[in-house]
Amino acid sequence: MIKVAKIHKFYLNNKYIVLDVNSGGVHVVDKIVYDILDLYEDHTREDIVIKLKSIYGEKAVIDAYNEIAILVKEGILFSEENNFDFKYNESNIIKAMCLHVAHDCNLKCNYCFASQGNFKGERSLMTLEVGKKALEFLAKNSGNRKNLEVDFFGGEPLMNFQLVKELVKYGREIEKIYNKNFRFTITTNGVLLDDEKIEFINENMDNVVLSLDGRKEINDNMRQTINGEGSYDIILPKFKKMVEKRGNKDYYIRGTFTNKNIDFSKDALDFYNNGFKKISIEPVVTSEEMDYALRAEHLDEVLKEYEKFSQDYINIKRKDKDFYFFHFMIDLNQGPCIIKRAVGCGAGSEYVAVTPEGDLYPCHQFVGEKEFLLGNIEDGVLNTELRDKFKNSNVYTKEECRSCWARFYCSGGCHANAYYSHTDISRPYKLGCEMEKKRIECAISILANLEE
C-alpha cells in the first residue's frame, strides 16, 4: 500500500513552509523544524536529538520538537484523513450556467478550444426564446440556492449583445419570482466593445473576463482577426477604457500562454504596466501535436517561470496591494469547506453549459463532444449516467488524487483537461497537476512573505 503523505513541505521565496494536507493547516517554520519533520513520525524525540544536536544544539531541538508536538495535538500537523459520510449534490441542484449566446467569433485565435467559435458545428446565435428558457431552467433547478451564476460566453458573446441585454433584463424579472440572485458575468475578446456596451456591462455584470495575451507580439501571433491581422491594437484601448470605468467591480484580464511564451511573467507585467491589476494567465489547452502545445519537455521551464513570477509578484504587492494574479490568490482562513474542496468546479452536476440550440453539456469545454451531451433545456438532464459520472469524480474517487498533497487546493483538477489528455475524466492531466502544485506553493510562499 502506498504511504499517503500527511504533510507537504517546501522552500520557496526564502521561506520554509509546511502544509498539513488533511486539516488545511499551513505553517512557516525555521529550518530546524523543517529538518525535524522528516524524522518526526518514525523516530523518538531522543533519536531526533541525537541526530540533530550537532547542528542546532540539544535545547533547540527539544524546544522545536515540542512545538511540533503541540500542533500535532491541535490537529493541524500530521493530521489523519477525514473519514466522513461524503454526500454531494444529492438533489442534483444546478446553480451555474455557461450560456453560449454565440457560436461565432470575429477573431480566429489559433489555440481556441471552441474551434474559432463554432465548437466544430454550424455558426449560430442563441435566440431570445432559448435564452429565456435557459434562465428559467436554471432558476427552476436550483433548489434552495440563492446565488445563481450565468456567464455569457461564446464564441464571442458581443456578437449577440442585444440578446445579452434582454436576458439580463429577463433575469432581473424572474429572480424576484423565484427568489434568486443572478450573478451575471461575460467573457469577451473586446473587439466589439463600445461606450454603450462598456456602460451596460459595467452596470450589470458582477465580473468580466477580458481575453488578451499580454505583449503585443505574443497576442498578435495567436489572436488574429478574420483577415489575419493582429488584434492587439484594436482591443487594448477598449479594455483600458472598460477597466478605467469599471471602478471597484471585479474583472480579470485573461491571457493564454503556450510554448511560444513560457516567459509569461513578462506578459503579466505588460498587463500591469498597461494599468490592469487583476490578471489571469492560463496554460494553453490543446492537443500535444500542436506546435505551440505545452509538453513534458517544457515543464521545468514553466515551473521556474511561476517561481520567478512569484518573486516579482511579492515585490509588486509590497507597493500595490490591489494587484492580483488569479492563481496566486489563496484564502487560507475564509476559504471553501471540505466538500467544495473535494468536488471542485461542479461541472456536469452543479454547473452546465448551454449551446445556442439549448443543448446541455457538462461544461463549456465539452460542448460539441457528442458523447458528453447531457440533455437540453426543454427536457432537462436526460443522460443521468453521465451526470453521475461527473458527480462521482472527486478527490476521494480519483486514484491519483488520493495520495496527492494538493488535492484540497485543486480539488481534483479540470475534468476537461483530464478527458482531453486521457479520454478519461477520472485520470488527472499530469502536466496540469504539476503546474497547479507549483502555483499553490507560490501562492502560499507569497502569503508568507506578505504577512511579515
Added chain:
Amino acid sequence: MQYIKTLSGKNLKNTIAKGGCGECQTSCQSACKTSCTVGNQKCENN
C-alpha cells in the same frame, strides 16, 4: 512559538458540519475557464 508561525490554523474537519451549502462561486467561471483552483475561492457561509 519560537520556531513555527502558523498562517492557517483552520481545520477543514470543522467545515464538515456546515459545509456543502453550494453558495460559493463556481471556480472555473470566474477567471480562467480552463483549469480548476478551488483553494482561492471564498466561503459564502462563514
